[in-house]
Amino acid sequence: MTKNPYYVWISEIMLQQTRVEAVKGYYSRFLEEIPDVMSLARISEERLLKLWEGLGYYNRARNLQRAAIRIMEEYQGEFPKEYEQVLDLPGIGEYTAGAICSICYNLPTPAVDGNVLRVMTRVSEWNACIDDASTKKMAREILLVLYEEGNCSDLTQALMELGAVICIPNGEPKCQECPLRAMCMARKNHTYANLPVRKEKQQRRIEKKTVFVLRANGQYGIRKRADKGLLAGMWEFPHVDSNMTPSEAMTYLSKQGLEPVLLEREVPYTHIFSHVEWRMKAYYIACQNQCKELNWVAYEDLEETYALPTAFKAFLEKEL
Ligand code: SF4
CATH class of the missing domain: 3.90.79.10 (Nucleoside Triphosphate Pyrophosphohydrolase)
Incomplete structure (x- = not known):
């Protein structure tokens, strides 16, 4: 995976609530026309939204541009390297800041999203509701202990990949291919279908x-x-x-x-x-x-x- 923070940032924002397959075409088109922070800060909003057309959540595109302008003004166009600075940018939450800083700078900053929570709750048969902020907070604290100096980038990417490809949300997880199968409680007790626990969805x-x-x-x-x-x-x-x-x-x-x-x-x-x-x-x-x-x-x-x-x-x- 790339360690260019600009690329990781754009892909993580595009991937929020959208599948990798659906995003691929958008991602390459976007980077072809907007290859760096400076071009993102300068592109017209109309063109930016056109490139985002079909992805939905259009405020995310606007926030990308707001953040790019801040990076130009406050960091001379260079992507900030500290977690708190990254987190302070518009549209960047704990997950995205954690992903950028651990993947690109090898910092011990866990990136906890639905994929990672699914793996964690299944491995330990953890019945906390993953829609609660307190569960995410606790997951981050647990992961912090696991992050070792020098290996943070690999751990973040491994957890993301595991949740996206092996411990999948719909259908049966691919436990036979999972490196965590020996310790996984959900596999042992066949409870993976009940995990993670979620809040009931509101009617549209x-x-x-x-x-x-x-x-x-x-x-x-x-x-x-x-x-x-x-x-x-x-x-x-x-x-x-x-x-x-x-x-x-x-x-x-x-x-x-x-x-x-x-x-x-x-x-x-x-x-x-x-x-x-x-x-x-x-x-x-x-x-x-x-x-x-x-x-x-x-x-x-x-x-x-x-x-x-x-x-x-x-x-x-x-x-x-
Ligand atoms: S063993 Fe199966 S249920 Fe457990 S983490 Fe791996 S894929 Fe998920």
Whole structure:
């Protein structure tokens, strides 16, 4: 694994709540265009979000840039080398700071994430809930004792790899290939399926939406979301928070200063966020004019320039 802190930082942020396979393409594209802290600090937010498009959690991308600007201003562009300095950067928590400092600088700074907690709770049949901050704190304290000078980078990477590849979350862990099998209590007592203990997930809130994929003079009408909240600052197709019939949709658009001439088709799509589920229905509508309230852009520009979150990009793909 690379020991370049910039690379480790970007990969760890991308990997939060996303699988390695899903991130690979994003990671190489990102580094090709933004190879270092200086280029990250200088890139336009619009382009940054475009490169992040599809990964979700867009504030993470913004925090990357905020942190890069701080590194330029406070550390002359060189990635800080002390745990507390790294932890102090925007968007970097204990896990990421621990991973960067142990992997890149060989410091005894445990990186405790879901993978590592799964291994730890199974090996010792530890029944504490891993969603509790106190469990993570205790895990860090236990690991601190295990970190030996000179071997910190290897230990962090070994634990991460073990959790990601051998002691897997869904399905049966690959105990036969596990170097910890001789000491593992969960393997011995066949309790691995019950570990780790998690809090019950809250039900997602369901929101209904009618989305308008409007086309006029060969261009599509889009608008920018508010600066705060879900998908802040991203582009979107206009929509309303209700389930409209086709005739209600046409009437609504007429009241918005548009002249809708043809409802070409209707496409349903559900997008799931962590706490909310959008049940959407899109109407693809040809219009005679372009209203001032929307930005009208060509299909190619929507593809290449404007950052459309997956919830809306799905309709663009269905347009082909
Ligand atoms: S022996 Fe099996 S359950 Fe125990 S840590 Fe290894 S893979 Fe996980």
